[in-house]
Amino acid sequence: MAKGIYNADRLIAACDRADVPVSAREALTLPADGSVGTQEKIARLIADIHADAKANDAAQRPRTIPGIDRITASALVAALREASGFRSGRDLAARIGLTPKPHSTGGKGRLGRILKTGNRDSRRLLFLGTIAPVGARRRGEPGEDWLWMITERKKPEQAAIALANRIGRPDCALLKNGPENQATRPARLKPGHLPEKKGKCIVR
DSSP states (O other), X not given: OOOSGGGHHHHHHHHTSTTSOXXXXXHHHHHHHHHHHHHHHHHHHHHHHHHHHHHOHHHXXXXXXXXXXXXXXXXXXXXXXXXXXXXXXXXXXXXXXXXXXXXXXXXXXXXXXXXOOSOHHHHHHHHHHHHHHHHHHHTTXXXXXXXXXXXXXXXXXXXXXXXXXXXXXXXXXXXXXXGGGOOOOOOBOOTTOOOSSOOOOOOO
């Protein structure tokens, strides 16, 4: 039988067979029962988060940005309670840990790896929310020009981090003032159209 908590129901059903000894049945069903109970609690918690996000105006604002669902929006609101303290979207991205580390040598500056500091949960949720758009863009589906150019040059994980950084910045204005101050996003490509030239693309 396959392992994992999602196979607990199958394990319990298999233990009900007559050829399974009583001692073995008790030993096997004990962790399975706990797993089923844990899944039910997780489902209730997710339902509560969805209900709270639906009733919370602040949690509704980030959901206008593609890639942010109710759980991600709730995590951002909880982690960034005082959005008024951020001067710009870059400050918010730095708080989550999505900005690269700057280096300077010989009077020339360059950007290093992502800092990965700040709120880890918010950063992870934003990253997971961008995996699907990056995969769709790599398959040639309609999307933003700059994202297509990044997916041509970088690994999917790097493109997802760049997109998470980009969609995380408008959250600052949304959390502070509402959807009327949402930054304008670049125009999307028409279906079946891809740029002819692969120019350089710098994520600012």
